[in-house]
Amino acid sequence: MAMSYDDPHRVLLLMRLVARAQDDPLFLKQMYCLAHTQSSQDEMEVPSMDFLASPPRSPSDYGTDVHVDPSRIMDIIMLNSFEGEFKDDNQESKTWFCGLYLIPSLINHSCHRNASRLIVGGTMILHAATDIQKGEEITITYISTVAPLELRHKSSLAMKFGFKCKCKRCIVEDSLRHSLSDVSEMYCNLHDKAFDEVRKAISLVSHPPTESSFSAVAQFRSIFDRVSSRIRSEYGLSEIERKWIMAGYSSAYLGKWLIRGYIARFSKKPAIWDDTIVEVVEALRTTIPGLPHTLSLITLIVAITQRLENKHEIGKDVFKMGLAECSGIYGNLRSDVCIKLMEKSTEVIPFF
Numbered sequence: 001m002a003m004s005y006d007d008p009h010r011v012l013l014l015m016r017l018v019a020r021a022q023d024d025p026l027f028l029k030q031m032y033c034l035a036h037t038q039s040s041q042d043e044m045e046v047p048s049m050d051f052l053a054s055p056p057r058s059p060s061d062y063g064t065d066v067h068v069d070p071s072r073i074m075d076i077i078m079l080n081s082f083e084g085e086f087k088d089d090n091q092e093s094k095t096w097f098c099g100l101y102l103i104p105s106l107i108n109h110s111c112h113r114n115a116s117r118l119i120v121g122g123t124m125i126l127h128a129a130t131d132i133q134k135g136e137e138i139t140i141t142y143i144s145t146v147a148p149l150e151l152r153h154k155s156s157l158a159m160k161f162g163f164k165c166k167c168k169r170c171i172v173e174d175s176l177r178h179s180l181s182d183v184s185e186m187y188c189n190l191h192d193k194a195f196d197e198v199r200k201a202i203s204l205v206s207h208p209p210t211e212s213s214f215s216a217v218a219q220f221r222s223i224f225d226r227v228s229s230r231i232r233s234e235y236g237l238s239e240i241e242r243k244w245i246m247a248g249y250s251s252a253y254l255g256k257w258l259i260r261g262y263i264a265r266f267s268k269k270p271a272i273w274d275d276t277i278v279e280v281v282e283a284l285r286t287t288i289p290g291l292p293h294t295l296s297l298i299t300l301i302v303a304i305t306q307r308l309e310n311k312h313e314i315g316k317d318v319f320k321m322g323l324a325e326c327s328g329i330y331g332n333l334r335s336d337v338c339i340k341l342m343e344k345s346t347e348v349i350p351f352f
């Protein structure tokens with residue numbers, strides 16, 4: 001299992017947690033409620049919810065039978081910690097963080113999540129990314145789920161968490177494994193190469209390359225066309241299931257879309273348009289609601305449609321999607337705030 005126990009951020013977190021646990025037996029007991037062995041959800045013991053009890057109990061109620069075990073705490077970190085990057089206040093440098101958040105650690109992963117999370121200082125804010133029915137399980141994503149099943153399982157979930165995801169989306173994609181096996185293999189093989197080409201193009205700001213220099217991106221794009229035509233002819237798939245699959249392969253489509261836009265921008269050609277982009281955005285919104293990446297795309301579409309006379313109506317509809325997406329990401333419903341956030345969101349795609 002490729003799990004890095006010697007990652008310096010995790011080691012630092014381990015030292016902090018051990019120190020806190022030595023001083024605070026209640027915290028230790030709470031932390032020991034979290035998963036620490038790699039097993040599938042079905043094999044897991046349901047954890048005690050004692051630590052959610054109100055009013056809070058005193059540490060003596062928890063007994064003295066628990067001992068600080070650094071190796072168990074490291075296993076807890078491996079399965080439950082959240083990691084990421086945040087920008088400093090001056091927005092110039094990025095800092096990597098790794099933290100343990102007790103209650104969010106009890107939330108399972110789904111490749112079709114319904115909640116998103118935002119970390120502000122030492123606090124994690126969890127909010128609904130879409131409408132959630134009473135009694136419905138709240139889920140988040142542990143990994144990027146803008147990828148087909150094979151890539152999600154091979155590269156991230158199994159490697160980092162050691163379980164095979166059994167969410168609704170994975171079950172549907174698993175049932176199509178045979179009919180999509182050639183394209184998913186091609187996707188896994190081309191993924192890094194195509195991303196490198198896009199990254200390289202973005203760094204060549206003063207001298208943008210031509211479309212012909214993106215051979216991997218072009219092959220990657222053909223995967224999306226093949227998948228789209230196969231899922232159209234696959235009877236028995238519901239609308240939402242088609243969107244799940246399309247969202248998984250969406251990077252194969254987006255690479256070329258972005259490169260075309262990039263070249264058009266530098267050569268001062270008229271803005272490009274391709275109707276499929278709206279379908280791709282809808283697929284992403286349905287499958288992974290509250291995804292900042294989708295917000296950037298929406299903002300780009302709005303910007304492009306503003307430069308195209310006959311596409312204004314599309315721009316307005318997509319703009320409404322952007323406002324909805326903002327509330328799913330940031331939990332803020334004020335449209336003036338959302339507009340500012342949408343404008344900022346294109347920073348992840350620097351050339352627009």
Ligand SMILES: C[S@@+](CC[C@H](N)C(=O)[O-])C[C@H]1O[C@@H](n2cnc3c(N)ncnc32)[C@H](O)[C@@H]1O
Pocket residue numbers: 033034035037038039040041042044045046047079080105106107108109110161162163164165166167
């Ligand atoms: C952070 S914990 C989540 C809470 C955990 N289910 C519990 O009861 O404590 C992560 C572990 O939950 C299980 N898990 C989470 N999402 C899953 C999913 N979609 N399919 C199967 N197992 C899952 C795996 O065992 C994983 O290592």
